[in-house]
Amino acid sequence: MAVKKLLKGNVALCHGAIAARCDAFFGYPITPQNEVPEYMSSLMPDNGRVFLQAESEVAAINMVYGVASAGKRAMTSSSSPGISLKQEGLSYIAACELPCVVVNVQRGGPGLGNTLPGQADYFQTVKGGGHGDYRLITLAPWSVQECYDFLPLAFDLADKYRNPAAILMDAIVGQMIEPIDVRNDFEIVEYPKAWATNGARGRPHNIINSLYIDPEIMEGINNTLQAKYEQMRASEVRFAEYRTDDAEIVLVAYGSPARICRTVVDMAREDGLAVGLLRPISLFPFPSVRIKELAESGRRFMVVEMSAGQMVEDVQLAVSGASEVRFYGRTGGYVPNPTDVLNQVRQWHGLPPLVTHYSTSATVAKEA
Amino acid sequence: MQKVFGRPKSLTQTEFAYCAGCLHSVSHRLIAEVIDELGIFEDTIGICPVGCSVFMYEYMACDMIEASHGRAPAVATGVKRVLPDRVVFTYQGDGDLASIGAAEIIHAAARGENITVVFINNTTYGMTGGQMAPTTLLEQRSTTCPSGRDSVCHGYPIRVCEMLATLDGPSYIERVCPTSPAGINKAKKAIKHAFENQIAGKGFSLVEVLSNCPTQWRMNPIDSFKWIDEKMCAAYPPGVFVDR
Numbered sequence: 001m002a003v004k005k006l007l008k009g010n011v012a013l014c015h016g017a018i019a020a021r022c023d024a025f026f027g028y029p030i031t032p033q034n035e036v037p038e039y040m041s042s043l044m045p046d047n048g049r050v051f052l053q054a055e056s057e058v059a060a061i062n063m064v065y066g067v068a069s070a071g072k073r074a075m076t077s078s079s080s081p082g083i084s085l086k087q088e089g090l091s092y093i094a095a096c097e098l099p100c101v102v103v104n105v106q107r108g109g110p111g112l113g114n115t116l117p118g119q120a121d122y123f124q125t126v127k128g129g130g131h132g133d134y135r136l137i138t139l140a141p142w143s144v145q146e147c148y149d150f151l152p153l154a155f156d157l158a159d160k161y162r163n164p165a166a167i168l169m170d171a172i173v174g175q176m177i178e179p180i181d182v183r184n185d186f187e188i189v190e191y192p193k194a195w196a197t198n199g200a201r202g203r204p205h206n207i208i209n210s211l212y213i214d215p216e217i218m219e220g221i222n223n224t225l226q227a228k229y230e231q232m233r234a235s236e237v238r239f240a241e242y243r244t245d246d247a248e249i250v251l252v253a254y255g256s257p258a259r260i261c262r263t264v265v266d267m268a269r270e271d272g273l274a275v276g277l278l279r280p281i282s283l284f285p286f287p288s289v290r291i292k293e294l295a296e297s298g299r300r301f302m303v304v305e306m307s308a309g310q311m312v313e314d315v316q317l318a319v320s321g322a323s324e325v326r327f328y329g330r331t332g333g334y335v336p337n338p339t340d341v342l343n344q345v346r347q348w349h350g351l352p353p354l355v356t357h358y359s360t361s362a363t364v365a366k367e368a
Numbered sequence: 369m370q371k372v373f374g375r376p377k378s379l380t381q382t383e384f385a386y387c388a389g390c391l392h393s394v395s396h397r398l399i400a401e402v403i404d405e406l407g408i409f410e411d412t413i414g415i416c417p418v419g420c421s422v423f424m425y426e427y428m429a430c431d432m433i434e435a436s437h438g439r440a441p442a443v444a445t446g447v448k449r450v451l452p453d454r455v456v457f458t459y460q461g462d463g464d465l466a467s468i469g470a471a472e473i474i475h476a477a478a479r480g481e482n483i484t485v486v487f488i489n490n491t492t493y494g495m496t497g498g499q500m501a502p503t504t505l506l507e508q509r510s511t512t513c514p515s516g517r518d519s520v521c522h523g524y525p526i527r528v529c530e531m532l533a534t535l536d537g538p539s540y541i542e543r544v545c546p547t548s549p550a551g552i553n554k555a556k557k558a559i560k561h562a563f564e565n566q567i568a569g570k571g572f573s574l575v576e577v578l579s580n581c582p583t584q585w586r587m588n589p590i591d592s593f594k595w596i597d598e599k600m601c602a603a604y605p606p607g608v609f610v611d612r
Contacts, residue, residue: 023450024446024449024450026446050449050450052445052449054442054475055471055472055474055475056471058439058442058471058472059439059442059445059471059472059475060442062435062436062439062442062443062446062472063442063443063445063446063449064446065433065435065436065439065442065443065446066415066433066442066443066444066445066446066447066448066449066450067446067447067449067450068446069433069443069446069447070413070446070447070450070451072450072451074446074450088436089436089439092436197413197431197432197433197447198413198431198451198454199410199411199412199413199430199431199451199454200409200410200429200430200431201410201411202410205380205428205429205430205431205432206431206432207425207431207432207433207434208432208433208434209425209432209433209434210434211422211423211434
């Protein structure tokens with residue numbers, strides 16, 4: 001039975017973690033994700049789970065490493081600068097094939113940046129982020145409902161593949177309030193964890209380790225990881241499409257820019273322009289095959305991000321010159337305005353821009 | 369014939385790869401003997417550091433986790449919080465615990481985290497070639513202070529036990545010096561007490577073991593023991609700092 005609740009994205013994550021039977025949460029204060037550790041500090045103990053405010057992001061991800069090693073479900077959350085601090089730990093977790101969930105409520109960057117929405121951590125999350133060849137399963141919610149629903153999904157994928165999973169969102173998704181269905185009918189699969197270091201009771205000892213001095217063994221480990229990522233590419237790609245059937249131009253966006261682009265699609269259609277939207281839901285694995293299909297059937301692409309252009313590189317790779325890819329982005333905490341995005345589409349059709357009542361001088365637009 | 373001395377059950381059959389005369393072997397053995405004597409082998413999870421003892425997971429027969437450099441207390445915290453009925457220990461060198469992992473050890477101690485920490489202080493980064501450690505003594509030479517540690521340039525050595533003893537969290541802190549049979553017995557007693565404390569739920573326990581590095585100190589083992597007794601014990605006096 002689903003209960004209707006009015007929740008903030010960050011709070012929905014917490015309820016999603018409870019539904020996902022997350023055993024332990026470790027966090028550290030950083031805006032704009034503070035609601036997560038604040039709610040978890042009571043929600044977790046109220047449900048008989050572990051909450052601990054760590055001394056640093058570095059410590060938090062290593063506490064996650066400990067819990068995951070013990071065979072329990074562990075989670076941490078942070079925002080961009082804090083996620084940078086977790087990269088070493090994530091590399092170890094990926095190398096040791098440990099499941100866990102890491103939430104990044106992205107803010108403006110680089111550096112200390114600001115606490116406004118951003119999407120400039122795409123490269124860091126989707127391409128690995130720490131040292132070594134590894135990937136994070138990356139899910140990108142665009143609504144409060146998905147903040148809730150993606151926690152059980154992320155934990156399931158993490159356990160299934162023994163791999164860290166990331167929830168990559170932005171400050172808008174984290175801070176906005178929407179009514180959602182708080183479902184409790186998730187099927188939580190209990191994956192066997194015979195590898196866990198939880199005490200060698202009647203079995204040989206288990207070791208959680210990522211040190212392999214012998215190059216033959218080290219390369220073998222890398223091959224195993226790569227085979228796993230290939231399996232994810234084959235089985236775990238998630239995306240949504242809106243009015244792409246007859247579209248000539250397909251907007252590609254994730255998170256809150258995807259919601260803006262859905263509005264742009266409707267505005268463009270009123271203008272008589274055949275525009276559609278493809279929203280990658282899993283950023284790794286990326287919906288490259290579908291984008292390639294659309295490119296080969298003549299669709300052109302406009303990628304919209306709150307970054308200077310990161311996901312656009314994956315779209316270009318998928319398109320591989322079969323069609324044209326353009327990019328429109330805002331940074332610094334600015335959110336793309338539907339009219340500005342529409343004007344990019346109009347320009348592509350040789351139409352004059354619609355006049356807006358605000359400055360658009362700070363836009364980052366480039367032809368790829 | 370009665371067997372009066374053997375290999376602890378908590379050690380694997382793998383031979384230690386430590387340098388001749390290195391006290392890591394003694395510390396490993398003492399921990400294994402304590403685990404055997406307390407009958408906690410199946411309940412124990414060890415966290416090893418980065419440094420010479422990085423391969424400790426090959427020597428200990430209990431479950432082991434290899435932590436990243438300095439983070440063992442955070443990893444141990446994670447394990448202990450979700451498995452409170454298990455026994456969790458960390459084994460860390462001075463570079464690991466007192467330099468890169470200073471924040472983690474201070475906060476684990478401040479929280480009174482119910483874990484056991486065995487801290488090996490040999491005043492150097494042994495595995496990487498003998499660089500200056502946070503515990504390197506003033507005037508002691510290393511590959512990154514070749515003229516000797518100078519307080520003006522390099523600052524002062526850190527006394528971990530004394531520093532952590534200022535906190536309310538720890539239940540037991542002792543520094544031991546296993547350079548003689550009596551010292552080894554005392555070290556074992558301290559390690560056992562640190563494990564018993566955890567089993568009793570008394571909270572954070574740390575034993576600092578003054579150790580040697582004959583290779584990087586450019587000394588034979590006998591001289592390295594003398595150096596510990598004369599130089600290290602003066603800077604890091606053995607004794608009980610907290611027991612409550």
